[in-house]
Amino acid sequence: MIMGSYRDPSGAIFIKNGKIYRSISKNYSENYNYFIDSGLYKRLVQEGLLISHLEINQVDLEAFKVIKPIQIPFVSYPYEWCFSQLKDAALTTLKIQKIAIDYGMCLKDASAFNIQFYQGKPILIDTLSFEKYQEGQPWIAYRQFCMHFLSPLLLMLYKNPELNRLLELYIDGIPLNLVSSLLPFRAQMQPAVFTHIYLHSKAENYFGSRKTKSTKNILKRSGLIGLIENLEGLISGLRLKNQQSLWSDYYQKNNYSKNSMKTKVKIVKEMIKRAKPKTTWDLGSNTGIFSHLASKYSKLVISMDSDPLAVESNYLYCQKNKLSNCISLVVDITNPTPSIGWNNQERMSLVDRGPTDLVLALALIHHLAISHNISLDMIADWLKKICKYLIIEFISKNDSQVQLLLQNRQDIFYNYNKENFESSFAKYFTIQKREDIIGSKRCIYLMKNKY
Amino acid sequence: MRPISLLLLFWILIFPKEASAYLDPGSGSYILQILIGFILGGLVGVKLFWTKIKTFLKGILTNFFKK
Numbered sequence: 001m002i003m004g005s006y007r008d009p010s011g012a013i014f015i016k017n018g019k020i021y022r023s024i025s026k027n028y029s030e031n032y033n034y035f036i037d038s039g040l041y042k043r044l045v046q047e048g049l050l051i052s053h054l055e056i057n058q059v060d061l062e063a064f065k066v067i068k069p070i071q072i073p074f075v076s077y078p079y080e081w082c083f084s085q086l087k088d089a090a091l092t093t094l095k096i097q098k099i100a101i102d103y104g105m106c107l108k109d110a111s112a113f114n115i116q117f118y119q120g121k122p123i124l125i126d127t128l129s130f131e132k133y134q135e136g137q138p139w140i141a142y143r144q145f146c147m148h149f150l151s152p153l154l155l156m157l158y159k160n161p162e163l164n165r166l167l168e169l170y171i172d173g174i175p176l177n178l179v180s181s182l183l184p185f186r187a188q189m190q191p192a193v194f195t196h197i198y199l200h201s202k203a204e205n206y207f208g209s210r211k212t213k214s215t216k217n218i219l220k221r222s223g224l225i226g227l228i229e230n231l232e233g234l235i236s237g238l239r240l241k242n243q244q245s246l247w248s249d250y251y252q253k254n255n256y257s258k259n260s261m262k263t264k265v266k267i268v269k270e271m272i273k274r275a276k277p278k279t280t281w282d283l284g285s286n287t288g289i290f291s292h293l294a295s296k297y298s299k300l301v302i303s304m305d306s307d308p309l310a311v312e313s314n315y316l317y318c319q320k321n322k323l324s325n326c327i328s329l330v331v332d333i334t335n336p337t338p339s340i341g342w343n344n345q346e347r348m349s350l351v352d353r354g355p356t357d358l359v360l361a362l363a364l365i366h367h368l369a370i371s372h373n374i375s376l377d378m379i380a381d382w383l384k385k386i387c388k389y390l391i392i393e394f395i396s397k398n399d400s401q402v403q404l405l406l407q408n409r410q411d412i413f414y415n416y417n418k419e420n421f422e423s424s425f426a427k428y429f430t431i432q433k434r435e436d437i438i439g440s441k442r443c444i445y446l447m448k449n450k451y
Numbered sequence: 452m453r454p455i456s457l458l459l460l461f462w463i464l465i466f467p468k469e470a471s472a473y474l475d476p477g478s479g480s481y482i483l484q485i486l487i488g489f490i491l492g493g494l495v496g497v498k499l500f501w502t503k504i505k506t507f508l509k510g511i512l513t514n515f516f517k518k
Contacts, residue, residue, distance in 0.1 A: 008473050109474055138488070143480035195487055203479030210478070223488025226495040230487070 006342070008109065010128040011063070020071055021056070022127060023063035031105075031131050032065065040103035040130065049096050050124045051116075070118075072125060073279070073300050077347055078112035078148065079168040080329040080337060082312040083156045083240045084319075086164060089115040089122040090149035094232045096124055097139070101225065106133040110145035112167070113347070120324030138219040139227065143204070146196050147173025150235065154197065155179060157238050158187040161308040164330065171341050176201035192234040240312065260439040265293060267435045268362065268391060271446040272297045274433070275389035277358035283333050284364035288314035288326070294360060295326045302356070304331035333364070334372045351386060359387035362444070366395045369416055370405045376415065376424040384428035390447040394421050399441040418443065 006012070010028035014021055024032055035041050044050035053069040078086060089112060097107045107129050114126040139145075148167070151174040155163040159182060166174050180188070180201040188198050219227075268290055272280070277298045282291040285303035287310050295301045303326060305311050314328035331337055336350040361383065368374045383390055395402055397416060406413075422431065429447035436443050 010473075138476070138481050138484040140474055140476045142484050143477045144474060146480075195483070200480065200483050203483045204477055205479070207478040207482055219485050219488040220492050222495040222499075223485070223492030226491025226493075227484060227488050229495070230491050 006346075008126075008128060020069065022053070022067050022069060024065045024067065024128065026064045028128060029064040032128070034132055035105060035127075035130050038103045038105065040100060040105055041127075043099060043103070044096060044124070047099075048119075048121055048123065049092060049099070050127065051118070053127055067127065069125065069127065072116050072118055074302055074327060075348065075353060076117060076302075076327060076329055077167075077337065078115075078152070079165050080331055081164060082308050082315050082328070082330055083153065083161055083164075084312055084315055085117065085122070085328075086112070086149065086153055086156070087235060087238060090145075090153065090235050091232065092122040092124070093145065093149065094228055094235070098225070098228055098232075100130055101133060101221070101228075104133050105130045106137075106139065106224075107141050110141035110148060112148040112173075117327050120318065120322065120326070135221055136218055139224060142227070143176075143200070144173060145231070146176060146200060150196055150231070151176065151179040153235065153238055154183055154187060154193060156308075157240060158184055161240065161312070162330075164308070168337070168340060171346065176204055190234075192230055196231065196234070257439050260437050263439070264362075264437050264442075264444070265290075267437065267444050268360070269293055269297075271391045271433060271435075271444070272358065272360075274446060275358045275391070277356070277389065279356045280358040280360060281354070281356045281386070282360040282362075284361065284367065285314065285328065286310050286363075288317060288328060290360055290362055291326055291328070292317070292321075292323060294358075295323050298358065299325060301326045303328040304333065304350075306330065306332035306334075334368065334374065354386040356387050358389040358391065359383060361390065361392040363393055363395065363401070363442075365392065365421075366399070366402045366405065366416075370402060370413055376421050377427075380425045380428055384449055384451065388449050390425075390429060390445075390449070392425070392445050392447065394418060394443045394445065396441045396443075 009025060010031070011022050011024045014023065041050070045052045051069045051072070053067040056066050056068050078089070081089070092115060093107070093110050097110070100106050108131045109126070109129050111126075114124055114129060115122045116125050117123075147170075152164045152167055155166065155174070170178075176197060180198050183193070183197065187193050272294055277294075278300070280291075280294045280298040280301045282288070282294060282301060282303045285291050285305045286307075288303045291301045291303035291314065303311070303314055305314070305328070308330045311328045311330045314326075317323070318326045318328065331350060339345060339349040339352060340347045365376075365379060368379055369376060383392075396418060397403075397406075397411075397413070425431070425445075425447060428450055430450055431445055431447050433446040434443060435445075
């Protein structure tokens with residue numbers, strides 16, 4: 001069983017021969033049959049909101065059924081998403097909930113981890129998230145929805161776009177009282193925010209410690225729909241203002257002339273073609289210019305950057321231009337996503353999700369070596385773990401960007417030069433091609449992993 | 452009576468049956484939902500009512516102009 005699926009007793013995920021399967025427990029059989037027979041499954045799949053699956057011959061005799069869902073080529077986590085990704089995932093969840101109610105079912109959980117980006121769109125991957133709706137029953141996943149989606153979205157909007165990383169710390173969602181204490185007054189004064197966050201956290205505190213007595217279900221269907229629509233309206237209206245980050249105008253400010261940039265694109269393109277990758281990871285992708293180039297020659301491209309605004313810009317570009325094979329993620333290469341959760345196995349680390357066929361590390365190495373004091377040996381040693389081919393740019397010390405990094409500090413990087421760079425990487429990689437970018441102090445290499 | 456006591460009374464009267472779900476919905480979340488659902492449900496009703504009236508009026512006007 002995959003650790004991430006242990007919470008819900010309706011079923012479990014397991015891997016057989018490298019493929020992912022989901023077994024359905026006997027106690028979920030009634031809900032599953034209703035889900036299929038009511039037409040809800042068909043409708044959600046048709047609308048591209050739910051992952052489709054095939055029922056397969058029993059391989060688990062304990063289970064009611066075993067299904068084989070479409071295999072998601074790369075799993076990403078909400079703490080790696082930018083604002084608009086999380087917003088789209090939230091709206092997808094609410095849309096699914098509304099459709100489910102029409103079919104007499106409802107979402108019994110609303111975890112952000114149940115959403116993945118597949119073919120450019122957020123999609124629900126948990127087929128067993130539905131249960132029969134009983135008139136009067138409140139939405140059991142309301143609190144989870146607020147903690148997994150609404151809380152990080154509001155914090156990203158009103159405080160800092162980097163605060164989605166809090167979901168890494170709070171795997172079950174950001175506590176409402178914490179969000180309430182962090183949000184500014186102007187945010188809390190909005191009626192919907194006041195209700196779903198402030199009042200919600202107060203109600204949680206007040207009633208949480210008191211004994212409850214069950215009587216009867218009372219939330220009318222229209223009330224439930226009103227609640228969903230209210231959340232939908234609130235989230236649709238959240239818009240990140242146009243902010244300029246350190247990296248968002250990088251391509252305008254750096255020392256590439258138009259011609260040098262053209263040359264760089266040409267060199268990288270030829271190298272990608274030679275590597276023939278199925279999957280490409282673009283590390284330090286910025287707004288994704290080279291990811292977009294790689295997406296023409298690669299089945300799947302994962303762009304990673306530590307700047308959430310650069311990732312936001314990349315995501316919106318891919319949405320607008322229908323680059324459905326490109327996923328942009330907020331990842332800090334100097335502190336890559338760790339494995340977290342129970343037994344440190346619930347959510348995978350970045351390295352666990354590799355290796356990839358090709359890594360692009362363009363205009364990156366000087367940041368790792370000079371801003372973060374990571375030696376060239378250590379960089380080569382890490383990169384060899386995650387890729388078969390590597391396209392890497394070396395930027396010499398007299399480049400203006402490197403000079404900028406060194407302007408306020410002592411130059412202690414005696415080993416930072418082309419010769420040492422090549423010898424460090426030659427331990428693990430074979431250098432297949434080396435191209436100088438004319439008009440700059442930069443050089444691009446195509447390397448193949450020796451192991 | 453303090454508003455919170457009223458809320459408590461309301462909650463004792465309306466608290467839902469136990470659900471068999473694996474997720475803890477949180478008592479506070481349930482009560483809040485019922486409160487906002489009560490208000491928003493009313494608004495949904497008003498919206499539906501207005502849609503019906505609008506459709507009715509549109510029908511009358513269309514028929515009137517056709518004549």
